[in-house]
Amino acid sequence: MHLILFILFAGFCLGGAINLLLQSHPISSALSLIVVMTSLAVLYLLLGAEFLAIAQIIVYAGAIMVLFTFVVMLLNAGREDRTMGSRTARSVGFPAVVVILGVIATVILRAQGLGMAGLQDGITSTEDLSRILFTELLLPFEVTSVLILIAILGAVALARNDGERKPGQ
Amino acid sequence: MSSLLTQEVPVSWYLLLSAVLFSLGVIGFLIKRNLITVFMSIELMLNGVNLSFVTFAHQWHAVKGQIFVFFVMMVAAAEAAVGLAIIIAVFRARATLAVDRIDLMKL
Numbered sequence: 001m002h003l004i005l006f007i008l009f010a011g012f013c014l015g016g017a018i019n020l021l022l023q024s025h026p027i028s029s030a031l032s033l034i035v036v037m038t039s040l041a042v043l044y045l046l047l048g049a050e051f052l053a054i055a056q057i058i059v060y061a062g063a064i065m066v067l068f069t070f071v072v073m074l075l076n077a078g079r080e081d082r083t084m085g086s087r088t089a090r091s092v093g094f095p096a097v098v099v100i101l102g103v104i105a106t107v108i109l110r111a112q113g114l115g116m117a118g119l120q121d122g123i124t125s126t127e128d129l130s131r132i133l134f135t136e137l138l139l140p141f142e143v144t145s146v147l148i149l150i151a152i153l154g155a156v157a158l159a160r161n162d163g164e165r166k167p168g169q
Numbered sequence: 170m171s172s173l174l175t176q177e178v179p180v181s182w183y184l185l186l187s188a189v190l191f192s193l194g195v196i197g198f199l200i201k202r203n204l205i206t207v208f209m210s211i212e213l214m215l216n217g218v219n220l221s222f223v224t225f226a227h228q229w230h231a232v233k234g235q236i237f238v239f240f241v242m243m244v245a246a247a248e249a250a251v252g253l254a255i256i257i258a259v260f261r262a263r264a265t266l267a268v269d270r271i272d273l274m275k276l
Binding site: 010013144154155 | 175176177178179180181182183184185186188189190191192193194195196197199200201202203205206208209210212213216219220223224226227228232233235236238239240242243244245246247248249250251253254255256257258260261266267
């Protein structure tokens with residue numbers, strides 16, 4: 001069952017990611033990114049991370065992607081013209097991607113001691129997670145709330161319309 | 170059929186999937202010409218890395234790996250809010266989303 005679910009949702013994940021690259025309209029890319037994130041939530045659940053699976057759906061597939069689709073529609077982003085990247089991207093970027101993927105894949109495939117993942121492995125309960133989060137890691141947790149607050153203020157300050165400025169100025 | 174139902178998946182498959190997702194994100198970052206889709210490719214890379222964090226947390230039964238993913242999600246949410254605000258500001262100033270035409274700092 002684990003194998004079937006893994007193949008199904010890994011397929012959704014890869015299909016969504018490839019579709020993100022192939023689509024030329026930003027809204028189609030955003031919708032395929034939602035597919036990727038939702039299937040990643042299922043994979044998290046298969047790996048026993050129940051809290052992260054739900055947080056992935058609520059935060060990523062919900063909040064962040066709603067923000068993305070909202071901005072795409074607000075700016076009325078149209079079809080993009082495909083130029084296959086700059087000269088630097090072609091000459092340095094793509095070989096670098098191939099090398100990185102090759103190195104990581106070789107390391108993973110040759111690594112010893114990586115076990116198996118099955119449905120019987122049990123899940124990390126939200127209780128275990130929150131016990132560590134609210135005792136050992138309380139300070140980083142509170143610091144991120146300050147970070148979120150600053151991000152909200154920054155977003156409002158950046159996106160606010162000053163009124164008299166016109167496009168192109 | 171029962172063997173298919175109880176079949177396990179090697180942990181390395183999850184890691185390979187995460188590496189492939191990251192690489193697809195980098196490729197998207199290189200070939201996409203729209204500011205918003207470039208930003209989406211960055212989110213794809215973050216998700217690929219998150220998957221490998223969760224996989225290793227499962228492998229070594231370490232809860233802290235999952236907490237790291239939680240922090241990455243929070244930072245990604247903050248980053249998305251600020252980044253999209255910057256995109257709106259850029260669009261207001263330049264009236265375009267094509268990265269080729271946002272070249273004020275190019276030599």
